[in-house]
Amino acid sequence: MAVIRPFKAMRPIPEMVTRVASVPYDVVNTDEARTLAKDNPLSLLNCTRSEIHFPDSFDHYAKEVYQKAKEVLEEIKRSAPLVIDEKPNFYLYKLVMNGRAQTGIAATFSVNDYDNDVIKKHEKTRKEKEDDRTNHIVTTEAQTGPVFLTYKGVAAIDQVVEKVTSEEKPLYNFTAADGIQHTVWKLPAEYNQLFVDEMAKVKNFYIADGHHRAASASRARKVKMEKNTEHTGAEEYNFFIAVLFPAEQLHILPYYRVVMDLNGNSKEEFLNTVAEKFSIEKTLLKEPREAKSFCMFLGGDWYLLKALDAVLASNSLSSSVGDHLDVSILQNFLLQPVLGIDDPRTNKRIDFVGGIRGTGELEKLVNSGKFAVAFSLFPVTVNDLMNISDANEVMPPKSTWFEPKLRDGLLIHTI
Secondary structure, three states: OOOEEOEOOEEEOHHHHHHHOEOOHHHOOHHHHHHHHOOOOOOOHHHHOHHHHOOOOOOOOOHHHHHHHHHHHHHHHHHOOEEEOOOOEOEEEEEEEOOEEEEEEEEEEEHHHHHOOOEEOOOOOOHHHHHHHHHHHHHHOEEOOOEEEEEOOOHHHHHHHHHHHHHOOOOEEEEOOOOOEEEEEEOOHHHHHHHHHHHOOOOOEEEEEOHHHHHHHHHHHHHHHHHOOOOOOOOHHHEEEEEEEEHHHOOEEOEEEEEOOOOOOOHHHHHHHHOOOEEEEEOOOOOOOOOOEEEEEEOOEEEEEEEOHHHHHHHOOOOOOHHHOHHHHHHHHHHOOOOOOOOOOOOOOEEEEEHHHOHHHHHHHHHOOOOOEEEEEOOOOHHHHHHHHHOOOOOOOOOOEEOOOOOEOOOEEEO
């Protein structure tokens, strides 16, 4: 049984929403965050990436950085201002990108459900990234941006969402600089119990994006709980903010791979070795049109690679759900044996490019000479994600890129 709760969001007044709301902290680096927040002290990036207030030489994970985040959040709260709703609410959050819409439920979700795998994961997390967000949550006493969850939609919920979004006036409705439209409604309280009851029938939720945010909420709960001698389990730190979208509305973009060198091979040697596992032909395509095929940019040309029948037959014997993903086929039959990329999580010769950047970015990187070869892949499906999660497996690193992204700062959960 999945637990979902309304909450009292801390949020900007409508007149200031475009100044406060920011891109997620983890899609920009420090320099990009500094540029985006320049001349805008109300941007939440000043809080979520508070290292921008210190010299580059300063330790980005020092205690002072998190204390600065707390101070900045308090200042934004006063100056924007940010308001806290008087009663707990569910919120509806609609994203529109290139004419395609998806609408989710913004709520708080149980840390217990995360710990007990009612909320399923498909990625491993990195300790240093967990440490960062845990310290940020504990120090600011706030979850400043939501986790992105998905589930198999419920008809009764979908009907209410359609009614409210078509009839009610939104709290916010704006188009960000990247062209994404963000619209938020407060769900009328008369539907709260319906949402709670219907969601209690759902067996599992799935993390689509935001594994580190969720893991850090769990760790922050442990810190807060240890300090609270009167812990009951009902405190706000026992819950984390997320937006829950029906799976059928989601769109997953691929994650591309670029490798710095050919592992000591000449171009001809590399192609000959690849041909032992894949068919190869020059193509005008820059992205594959079907699964089990790949596009490769090498030496100024694009090639279409298709895994040979013998490769697919041998791979079909694996009992691992993850081994059947395109990202695994590429890794297991080309990147590792031919290019020597033993562990893509740690190997310094490989990098990853989100599909939102397009194949032009792959051409740019290879043509610059920094990388020798690039690969575009067919995107993972939402069913793939759920099947991996249900099997308690994890996807290879950088398998999915969800777009559009939720904004930080629209709805903040204080703990």
